[in-house]
Amino acid sequence: MDKSEAFWDSSADNYDKTEERFEYIHRKSRKNARKHLANRETVLDYGCGTGTTACELSNEVKQIHAIDISSKMIELAKEKAAAANIGNVSFAQGDIFDEEYKFESFDAILAFNMLHTVPDPQAVMQRIYELLKPEGLVITVTPCLRDKLSFLISLQIKLVQVLCSIGVIPVPIRRLKSNDLDDLMGNGNFQITDSEKLFAGASSYFVVGKKMRES
Numbered sequence: 001m002d003k004s005e006a007f008w009d010s011s012a013d014n015y016d017k018t019e020e021r022f023e024y025i026h027r028k029s030r031k032n033a034r035k036h037l038a039n040r041e042t043v044l045d046y047g048c049g050t051g052t053t054a055c056e057l058s059n060e061v062k063q064i065h066a067i068d069i070s071s072k073m074i075e076l077a078k079e080k081a082a083a084a085n086i087g088n089v090s091f092a093q094g095d096i097f098d099e100e101y102k103f104e105s106f107d108a109i110l111a112f113n114m115l116h117t118v119p120d121p122q123a124v125m126q127r128i129y130e131l132l133k134p135e136g137l138v139i140t141v142t143p144c145l146r147d148k149l150s151f152l153i154s155l156q157i158k159l160v161q162v163l164c165s166i167g168v169i170p171v172p173i174r175r176l177k178s179n180d181l182d183d184l185m186g187n188g189n190f191q192i193t194d195s196e197k198l199f200a201g202a203s204s205y206f207v208v209g210k211k212m213r214e215s
């Protein structure tokens, strides 16, 4: 097991609890995403965590496949879906680069609160592009830690940076600006169709890109 997988496994049990204070952001992200999912059939939720978003959006679409590198997150997500009797969401431990995912097979791909943690966001966007059907949507929410943060959140981020630098957090927590997300979309041949700064204090940026033909 690699270090990042082990880190997310160790965060899984407390994940829902620790995210409660960002509930406004999660709720608003899902509300915004709903608008874009109408008439979209097959959705991939990349980095699904404990599955809350996939479960909550399951009634909007035909099928959601939700993946996460952490088997512990997936275990909790499966329990959540079973408890709510949700039948059209499947969960699997995995990465978006796994070969089983076919080109142009998804109508929409969600990447919520995870693009700042992957080693190569550009490569991820390229892979998302490959897996989306023509005019498919990538729907993202990303904490932009280089934008303006509230005093408390910036203290917290400083602590996270220290923990990253001494190896306690073995995940590359990237400090992005919202412009970086716009650039990622543009460079990846996505046309931005919606964007919103969801919560100034935590600089959470919601942005949707539509897959355009490669130029």
Ligand SMILES: C[S@@+](CC[C@H](N)C(=O)[O-])C[C@H]1O[C@@H](n2cnc3c(N)ncnc32)[C@H](O)[C@@H]1O
Residues within 6 Å of the ligand: 008, 009, 046, 047, 048, 049, 050, 053, 067, 068, 069, 070, 073, 094, 095, 096, 111, 112, 113, 114, 117, 118
């Ligand atoms: C901050 S959590 C976000 C979870 C959920 N999307 C949400 O919005 O609450 C980041 C999640 O991304 C997963 N993750 C990180 N890198 C990944 C990768 N390369 N492939 C799949 N999942 C990944 C982690 O295991 C973790 O569950």
